[in-house]
Amino acid sequence: MKPTKPMVIKIGETRIARAGVKEMLKAVGVSREGAGRFEDAPDNGETLVELAGRVCYESFEVGLNPNVTRIRLNPKDYFGNLLRKGDGSVTEHAMVSFALIGVSRILTHELVRHRVGIAVSQESLRYVRPPELKFWIPDELSPEQATSMKEAVEQLEEAYRRLEGSIPWDSMDMDSKKRLTSAIRRILPDGLATNVIWSANHRTLRWVIEMRTDPSAEVEIRMVFDQIAQICKRDYENIYQDFVRKELPDGTGSWKPTLRSKV
Secondary structure (H helix, E strand, O other), rough: OOEEOOEEEEEOOOOOOHHHHHHHHHHOOOOHHHHHOOOOOOHHHHHHHHHHHHHOOOOOEEOEEEEOOOOOOOOHHHHHHHHHHOHHHHHHEEEEEEEEEEEHHHHHHOOOOOOOOOOEEEEEOOOOOOOOOEEEEOOOOOHHHHHHHHHHHHHHHHHHHHHOOOOOHOOOHHHHHHEEEEHHHHHHOOOEEEEEEEEEEEHHHHHHHHHOOOOOOOOHHHHHHHHHHHHHHHHHOOOOEEEEEEEEEOOOOOOEEEEOOOO
């Protein structure tokens, strides 16, 4: 057994197509001056969300929509107003992708409950025979309990290796390997570490972060979404400007938005 610990790495995000944005603003009728500030806007999902929101009201500049007599030029002010109004639908346009490394299948069983606005790709144990069992032992266990859990996992690994060693893999085609790999994985524990690519739009992220970092959430998923929340707060400070972290006794953080409504 190889000890491990859940880790989150951001590996992708929505980017804007600057040439397309320029063409769109021209087609909508935005002046050169009004469009100019988007030339220096961040090349990420926040800018896409702002563009989507401004299209709804034609609020790129004063005069474009006769009903608009003033606009918020500062993105932080713009997003603050968007969050206060609860206009969450525009945050669905932008996605972020994370690699969840060394998380357990206990966590992924809970993760799949979130289905709207997300995509999941998980390591398949129908095809993958793990060369070593990676396993995270929760810190909340006593040293004696942790030792007992480690010994139990090692016993399962020994049983798995005996089964694995009884199969003539080198003489089998891939389909046969797949069927037997799937058969013997059934004795592996739910706590076995796995790797997952998890993508979500910002509306979903705001909701799942709040849910899964709640003090009542399972400790491992809270650890993971505490990391995700810190990445989102760092990289998308306008969308998550209302999120506040409270450190919990176990060192994880609980994140709550101050502007909730229908976002």
